[in-house]
Amino acid sequence: MTDPRPAAPTVLVVMGVSGSGKSTVAALLAERLGWTFADGDDFHTADSIARMRGGHPLDDAARQPWLERIRTWIDGRLAAGENAVIACSALKRAYRRTLIDGTARVRLVFLEGSRDIIQSRVRARHGHFMPATLLDSQFAALEPPGPDEAPITVGIEESPDAIVAAVAAQLDIPADDVCG
Template sequence: MLVVTGVSGSGKSTVASRLADRLGLPFVDGDDFHDAGSIAQMRAGHPLDDEARAPWLARIRAWIDRRIETGEGGVVACSALKRGYRRTLTDGRGAVRIVFLEGSRDLIGRRIAARRGHFMPAALLDSQFATLEPPGADETPIIVGIADGPDAIVAAVVDRLGRPLGDLGG
C-alpha cells in the first residue's frame, strides 16, 4: 500500500495513478473523499483546519484498511501534509509506505497556475507550504523530487521500493 503525498500541485494524482498502473494496483484519489462542504470551502480560498480534515482522513483510512484486509494493496494520492495526518493513515499498518513528492514553491506555483478545472485555487498554495511538515526518517518515506516529470518519478519510486512488487498488498 502506497500513500503518495505532497502539497497541491506537486503531481500526486498523476504520479499515484501512473504508479498504480505500473504496479498493477488499484488507484484512488484522496480528493474524491472530500465532502461537498470541504470542497466549497477550499474553492472559496479557505484552507481546511484539522477538525475539517479529520473525517476526510478517516474515509481514506477506511479505504486503506479495506485494501489491507483483502490483501489487494493499492495506491492513494493524499496531501497528508502534517505528520499527524500521515500517522492517521499509517499507524498500525506496517504495509503502508509514504511517498513524498518534493518540489519548490516556484515550480509548484507555475504548475498550479497552468492547471484548469481543479477546486484548489493557487491562493491556497502558501497555506499548503505553511502547513507542510515534511516526513522524517522515522516515517521511512520515499522522497522524490518532482522536477523530472511523472515517468521519472514513478521509475524512481519503483526503484526505491527495494522489495518485490507482490509485497505491496496487505
C-alpha cells in the same frame, strides 16, 4: 515474469502539497504496478470542496473525517489482500498518523519540489477546486516526513514517468516486473 506484488499487501500514500503531481504520479504508479488506485480528493465532502474552492483552507477538524475515510479505504484494501496507491496531501505528521498508525504495510511517497515549480503548475492547471491562493497555506502546513517515517522522497523536477521509475526502484521492484 515475476509477480511484482510484495508478499504482504502494501498501500503507498503519495503525498505532497497541492500541485506537486500527487494524482498524476499515483495513478501512473498504480497503473505500472497493476495496483488499485484512489485519489484522496474523491474522499472530500461537497462542503469541503466548496470551502477550498472559495479560497478557505481546511482546518484540522475539517480534515479529520476526510482522513478517517481514507484510512478506512486503506484498511479495506489491506484486509482484501490488495496492493494499492492513494494520492493524499498528508501534509502534517498528525495526518499521517491517522493514515498509517499501526499499519506497517503503508509506505509514504513524498513528492518534494520548490515553491516556484509548484506555483507555476497550480497556476497552469484548470478545473481543479484548489486555487493558487491556497498554496501558501499548503506550504505553511507541510511537515516533511522524517526519517522515522521511512518515506520514499522523490523530487518533482523530472517527468511523471521518471518519478514513477524512481519510486519503483526504491520499492525494489525491477522495471521489467511492472505492468506497462
